Amino acid sequence: MTELVVLCGTERDGTERAIARMRQLDPDVVVLHHDLRDLGRGLVHRRLRDGGRDEHSVLELDHGCVSCTIRADVLPTLAALAGAVPRVVLHLDPCLEPEPVCWALGAVLVDPGRGRAPCPATDLVDLRGVVTVLDPQTWLDDATGDVTLPERGLTTLPDDERTIAQLAVGQVEFADVLVTTRPAGPRPDPTVAVLDRLAPTAPRLDVDDADERVFCTRLAPGARRGVPGGVHEPLLRGAPSLDADAGVRTLVFSQRRPFHPDRLHDAIDTLLDGVVRARGRVWLATRPDAVLWLESAGGGLRIAHAGEWLDGAGPQAWDAAGADRQALAALAWHPRWGDRAQDLVVLCHAADPDEIDAALRGALLTDAEVAAGQDAWSGLPDPFGWAHDEPCSDPEPAHTDPGTGDGREGGS
Template sequence: MTELVVLCGTEPDGVERTITRMRELDPGVVVLHHDLRDLGRGVVHRRLRDAGRDERTVLELAHGCVSCTIREDVLPTLAALAGTVDRVVLHLDPRLEPEPVCWALGAVVFEPPGGGEACTATDLVDLRGVVAVLDPDHWLDDATGDATLPERGLSTLPDDERTVAQLAVGQAEFADVLVLTHAVGPGGADRTAAVLDRLCPTAPRLLAGRADHRVFCDGLDPASRRGVPGGVHDPLLRGTPPLDADSGVRTLLFSARRPFHPDRLHDAIDSLLDGVVRARGRVWLATRPGAVLWVESAGGGMRIGHAGDWLAGAAEQ
């Protein structure tokens, strides 16, 4: 099957250097990119590159949104490439987190161009994993801040209230391989390394200009996610992250058999965000005893939502 690698990152120069290195390692690789800077106007800029072409196309979408872009162009394009090339790199727009994109690749059913049975993209291509590019000098500041994407100029959509921290952490945490834009020196880099050791312990770190074939997600740790989203009842820690403190960074587990009172949870939110890079977990509320609430935070941004039912309660229904 044609291999598919998802590439993400908010550093354009670093991402482009990574693509250049990928094309050096595999001259036949196809790079597919959708630029969403004009998505609010219903326009997407698509670029398709391989050894012999560099095609740029402007697409008009009737319902300008990320899901429309994936459903109406990304999936059909991948289907058309499947079986005709050895490897495709799906280069995501800087404002996209890889997990929902990978979910769509494996869950959204569509009819391939030219006929054939309805299927998902991962029925046609082998999703090898996710590569995230980051700048080690600035990533930790981004991952602990509270600036929003519109404030940073990363989004022009009126309803996009995500923070830069949610984007930075979401890209790194879901990655199977991390590509650093440059070698790091002493000082703050030690703290960044300590955070990454705990956030994505199975992901090797490569340099953008000197990456090896692991940049195609080859030879990875067996515990690597490889683009598969997690479930609400999955383990909260992947791999074997360090449990001891390093450079002032540590992992803290909170567990209780008593449910939260909603007011107690509300009063604790500020503490959950203070000095915390990432919080993830399941919450049991006294007022909703059968429901699993999922909470996750990154820097100054937090999400809480319904994620299913508790397994013990499901057995009684």
């Protein structure tokens, strides 16, 4: 079966250097790239490199968007290459995060032709994993800032308000292999410490001396290999160190009582400065059935609806949850709260985790508020809608149709 590697990075020069090294290691590798700089005009510049062939073409899309590009050309091209070539590198535009692309590879049906029924691309190619290219001397500044993609010139879409931090963090966090374009700083180095915790199982290769591992060979057991995670998966994937290093520390916050919505809204300000990444499950007193997903990168944060707790749900919800979530819920079942819990992981590089912990604890219901019961909680002020972004924007009303997905799409 044709092997597929997904390559990403925010810097075009860096990813091109990685492609050059890959082609040195495997001259027969096919490289497929879609340049999205003209996507706002409905144009995508497509490049296909195959040995000595280097083809350029321009695609015109009726609806200029990333999902249109993936459905209209990426998936059909991979289907056509499947079985015809031994290895393909899908070189993503710098504005793309690999996780939603990999989700599309495994979930969106494509017509493989030859009389076969439509199927996901991952039925046709062997997705080996994700490679992320980064400059360790600039990456941490990107990962902790609030510069937007339009300000960096990475997108022309008028409604794309994502930040470089969201891209930088998402690309590293989902990586199976990290490729660095130059050496990191001298130890102790906060960038190295952050990478150790954000992608603990990913080997780090120098771009000019990378070996076959750049094709996601010999990965550690449990490597993600391009499979998107779920809301209820363990938050500390790969067992990263919790010890302090170069000023970098990880806070694990787990509590078994609900948040007061208004006080949580105040407390999340502590997650917007000096924090590389915060992510996890949130339970609000005003919404006893709803799982909320919190995710931040740099100076941006989003909380969105991500499903329902199993407590009080019917047998169909339990069956749909899968064995891993059922086991986790049963193991930590509370006689009053069921599987409801606060579970957050906060990766700090210039913030005090103890101060964040104190702020989050202060946002929990007090003993007196817990004793007042659910009827009293339902009247608490709730500034969160169906989805809420920080810095603050008008929240989406909680009754809005969420559409598809688990509430996490859109990022921080």
